[in-house]
Amino acid sequence: MTLAIMWFMELFPPYYSDWLASPLPSLSQQQKYWLFRPGALTAGLRRLGDVQLRVVSEHAQGLHPAEAWMLKRKPRSPVWLREIVMSINGTGSVFARSFTPLTASHGLWQGMRRLRTRPLADMLYHNPQITRSDFFACRLSDQHPLYRSAQRLLGRQCPPARCLLARCSVFWRHGQPLLVAECFLPEFWPLAAKSAYDRGLRLKEL
Numbered sequence: 001m002t003l004a005i006m007w008f009m010e011l012f013p014p015y016y017s018d019w020l021a022s023p024l025p026s027l028s029q030q031q032k033y034w035l036f037r038p039g040a041l042t043a044g045l046r047r048l049g050d051v052q053l054r055v056v057s058e059h060a061q062g063l064h065p066a067e068a069w070m071l072k073r074k075p076r077s078p079v080w081l082r083e084i085v086m087s088i089n090g091t092g093s094v095f096a097r098s099f100t101p102l103t104a105s106h107g108l109w110q111g112m113r114r115l116r117t118r119p120l121a122d123m124l125y126h127n128p129q130i131t132r133s134d135f136f137a138c139r140l141s142d143q144h145p146l147y148r149s150a151q152r153l154l155g156r157q158c159p160p161a162r163c164l165l166a167r168c169s170v171f172w173r174h175g176q177p178l179l180v181a182e183c184f185l186p187e188f189w190p191l192a193a194k195s196a197y198d199r200g201l202r203l204k205e206l
């Protein structure tokens, strides 16, 4: 990447970002529902079946330039990253990638390092000091950091980027951000549709 492009990306981040604050018009009602559903995603997934969480990786790395604006931190500044996959009744359904500044992972967000297979949700929704940003959603592209992670995780079984819908939001605690990005794998959508059908719900009641 040339210096000029990197300079542009750092200066005008939202203009090259894939993330959108409102749903793409082409999405189904069900997709819009899950991409912008408030509250704990794990709680929503548990209504579809038995949820298992597998930690894929946890390590320090530099903040990706395309994600720096979300964290309001400088590109390449050190962050602590956690990547997990959640399965519903044994079917890999959601891949999540979460990160916080490395200093915060030793401070206000240190709980993130101790979770192991407990979901992040356990430490996010019962603390009045923690606020959540609006959601952003997108269809992934080949260059998207979340897609790069999905490729590492799924290898040759990774679906094309355009088949993957994702959302993200930032949790803030005393000025310290924790970004959570979640990608719905293609196998998730039939499970969600079947569950809604079994419960006799119309889409708007999901």
Ligand SMILES: C=C(O[C@@H]1C=C(C(=O)O)C=C[C@H]1O)C(=O)O
Pocket (backbone or CB within 6 Å): 039, 040, 041, 042, 043, 053, 082, 083, 084, 096, 097, 098, 115, 118, 119, 120, 121, 122, 124, 180, 182
């Ligand atoms: C943030 C939540 O926790 C889920 C669990 C995660 C984890 O343990 O790393 C990451 C993203 C979420 O889908 C949630 O359920 O809303």
